[in-house]
Amino acid sequence: MIGYGFMGAAHSQAWRTAPRVFDLPVDVEMAVLVGRNADAVADAAAKWGWAEAATDWREVIARDDIDLVDIVTPGGSHAEIAIAALEAGKHVMCEKPLANAVDEAEAMTDAAERAAARGIRSMVGFTYRRVPAVTLMRDLIAEGRIGRVQQVRASYRQDWLVDPAMPLGWRLQKEHAGSGALGDIGAHAIDLAQFVTGLEVTAVSGVLETIIRERPLQGSGSGLSGTAAEGTGEVTVDDLAIFTGRLSSGALASFEATRFATGRKNALAIEVSGDAGALAFDFEELNVLQWYDRTAPNRVQGFTRIIATEPEHPYVAAWWPAGHMLGYEHGFSHQVKDLVEAIAGGTDPHPAFAEGLHVQRVLAAVEASAAQDSRWVGVDAPAEA
Known part of the structure; x- marks a missing residue:
């Protein structure tokens, strides 16, 4: 695994736990954790259960004993690492968004398709697809x-930037993050809407806003820019x-992605309305799916609260008895x-890099629309109104 921040902890937990909960077709060895700071990555490797630590990802992906590379670095490095790993014959798991720009995502997708012809698999990490209630939502829509x-409403609301004293971290710098709330959490809302409905976003009209344009610089060595802890820097x-x-x-479909929804900590929500009913999910009620059946008699119509912890629900049978809730991890x-099952079975996992590329094109189209007074912009031609 390359990278060891917040997502590194989440992915490490998954690599430790999945082989012990599910009957995977192959054994998984957590071989090497890679990061730039030798001491910090060594500490993280020991804490999270990796056999060793390293500081040069190029050397690691060249090793014969490495079969799969998990990329959890900031988006600006995704393309270089993923393409090199695929060309080295390694399967690749890459965190979302796939890249910071469409051309990078296109190059990654081309590399993935070439690698697939040699049996090398790749996947992008839109993890919320794997929440049992969300997968159940997809299944129920597919069943009709x-x-x-007829209409989709999707939003991802957080409030961690409301405080103007929050330092200028890498997520607020375009050269590292690509975009802000749009790419970081808006990408999840886009993927979720497409995943549960089976439909694609083909055109957009949007607006972007930077509410706080200057923030305190981080201390020397704590941020990617290595700036001194004096003064402020521009939020880009x-x-x-x-x-x-x-x-x-x-x-x-309507979408909202914000880090300024005061009081909302991690509120990813989606509601899909159809001519025979509706389904609604809110991540702040992780195990609940709301279902409205319009075909039921009027006197019993209303949203039904489904607790998605039954063995019949996606993924749940491997875990706890019904009603014992699952969490973010x-x-x-x-x-x-x-x-792992896709790699062992010789099939392409989803979401594929091509699906991540489409989300990247949606993000680019939103940016193009915002730059053109919210004109409608086609996703396949984001430069054209």
Whole structure:
């Protein structure tokens, strides 16, 4: 695994846990954790259960004993690492968003397709797909339980940037993060809407806003820029993105991605309305799926609260008895399960890099729309209104 921040902890937990919970078809060895700071990465490797630590990812992916590379670094390094790993014959798991720009994502997808011809698999980490309630939502829509999809509402709201004293970290610098709330959490909302409906976003109209444009610089050595802990620096990404999307069926979807929703800590929510019913999910009620059946008699109509912890629900049978709730970390274990099973079975895992590329094109189209007074922009031609 390359990188050892917040996502490094989550992925490490998944690599430790999935082989002990699910009957995986192959053994998994957590061989090497890679980072730039030798002492820090060694400490992380010991804490999280990696056999050894290293500081040169190029040397690690050249090793014969490495079969798979898990990339959890900032988006600006995804393309270089993923392409090199695929060309070295390694399977690749890459965190979202796939890259910082469409051309990088296109190069990664081309490399993945070439590698697939040699039996090398790749996947992008849109982990929320693996929440049992979300996968159940997808299944129910596919079964026709809400009829024809007519409208989608998706939002991802956080509040960790409301305080203007929050330092200028890498997520607020375009050269490292690509974009702000739009790419970091808006990408999840886009992928979730497409995953559960089976539809694609084909055009967008949106607006972006940077609410706080200057923030205190981080201390020397604590940030990617290595700046001194004096003065302020410019925030070069968005804090808030609001946009409308046209889906491939013709239906409309509304999206919001913000780090300024005061009081909302990690509120990823999606509601899909159809002509026969509706389904709604909110990550702040992780184990709950709301279902409205419009075909039921009027006197019993209303949203039904499904607790998605039954053995019949996706992924759940391997865990606890019904009603014993799952948490944030379980989605990452489900991701490992699906990836390892696909590699062992010789099939392409999902979401593939091509799916990550489409999300990247949606993000680029939103930015293009915002730069053109919110004009509608096609996803396949983001430079054209």
